[in-house]
Amino acid sequence: MxxxxxxxxxxxxxxxxxxxxxxxxxxxxxxxxxxxxxxxxxxxxxxxxxxxxxxxxxxxxxxxxxxxxxxxxxxxxxxxxxxxxxxxxxxxxxxxxxxxxxxxxxxxxxxxxxxxxxxxxxxxxxxxxxxxxxxxxxxENNSKLYQKYLNRKGSVDSIKYVQKSIYDEVERIHYNYFEIILANGKKVEEIHKQKIYxxxxxxxxxxxxxxxxxxxxxxxxxxxxxxxxxxxxxxxxxxxxxx
Ligand SMILES: C[S@@+](CC[C@H](N)C(=O)[O-])C[C@H]1O[C@@H](n2cnc3c(N)ncnc32)[C@H](O)[C@@H]1O
Incomplete structure (x- = not known):
């Protein structure tokens, strides 16, 4: 689905x-x-x-x-x-x-x-x-190197966003948290998880x-x-x- x-x-x-x-x-x-x-x-x-x-x-x-x-x-x-x-x-x-x-x-x-x-x-x-x-x-080296560059914020077409990127070395999971404020002011969140085998x-x-x-x-x-x-x-x- x-x-x-x-x-x-x-x-x-x-x-x-x-x-x-x-x-x-x-x-x-x-x-x-x-x-x-x-x-x-x-x-x-x-x-x-x-x-x-x-x-x-x-x-x-x-x-x-x-x-x-x-x-x-x-x-x-x-x-x-x-x-x-x-x-x-x-x-x-x-x-x-x-x-x-x-x-x-x-x-x-x-x-x-x-x-x-x-x-x-x-x-x-x-x-x-x-x-x-x-x-x-x-x-893993990619996660360690790039996580700091992926902590950022910006705006596009009246939509604002904040991204937080954290690599958990114990779980070997790379988290990307997005807080998005839509053009109508509504705030939404998306969490993306990636396994770093x-x-x-x-x-x-x-x-x-x-x-x-x-x-x-x-x-x-x-x-x-x-x-x-x-x-x-x-x-x-x-x-x-x-x-
Ligand atoms: C980082 S994006 C990459 C998209 C594209 N390949 C690119 O190079 O821009 C990851 C993509 O994987 C898709 N995805 C995640 N899990 C998936 C799954 N189990 N089956 C198919 N697509 C999946 C997401 O919806 C998303 O579009």
Missing amino acids: ASKNYSHLSLIYPYIMRSIDYVKWSNYIYSISKQLRKKNLYALELAGGNGAIANKIFTKFGHFCISDLSMYMLRSAGNNLDKVCCNMTELPFKQKYDFVFSTFDSINYLMSRQKILSLLKEVDLCLKPDGIFTFDVSL PFEDYFTFIDKSNFYVYKCKESFTDIDAVTESERVQFILKKKRNKC
Whole structure:
């Protein structure tokens, strides 16, 4: 079922993400899809939010579908995209895709090991045998480094907001609290929780799935990821295709 998550944050999301280079990010994702060496790929984006990536690359694919748990985020993704509101741990697709991807810490929203395993199982079911599943995850050093920059306030289109960002090292949960004052003066709050799993845990999860780690790099680079990396990009393939 669609959640109320991002119901108000979606109003200011493009503004709070304005420093993110989505052109670079889109090109990076597209370059990973090219590793499949196939034309007219069928692509599925999970947790695609307001379409910041999708709108830049959807025309490069034979078919492109953006999905997200939040209908509010999808609504603000424009009218040019095929959109499906769904949980990435319970995918409703009969269609098989060549390329499934997720960006910007979205996998960190899965708060339990079981949910990550469900994600891997569900993607396996809708990915073609020779397909690629790629996603980035935020690691502890990213949380430690950036939490101070995410304590901020601002205003956009008569909407004011205050963001507080706290990384709890014991629970390994990164909290983002948003207090939003809407144009009509109503005050609303949204709390976003992300689980910061140890780097090695992802390999344990993936070992239990039908995937193997084809590549794991520091995001946007060709450097092999390590525990101390900030953001890492997993590129997975299906085990049965491993030679
Ligand atoms: C940080 S935003 C990233 C959005 C987009 N990928 C981007 O790069 O701008 C995280 C997104 O994950 C979505 N999300 C969180 N949990 C989800 C779930 N279980 N299934 C699908 N989407 C989810 C949220 O609704 C939100 O749009």
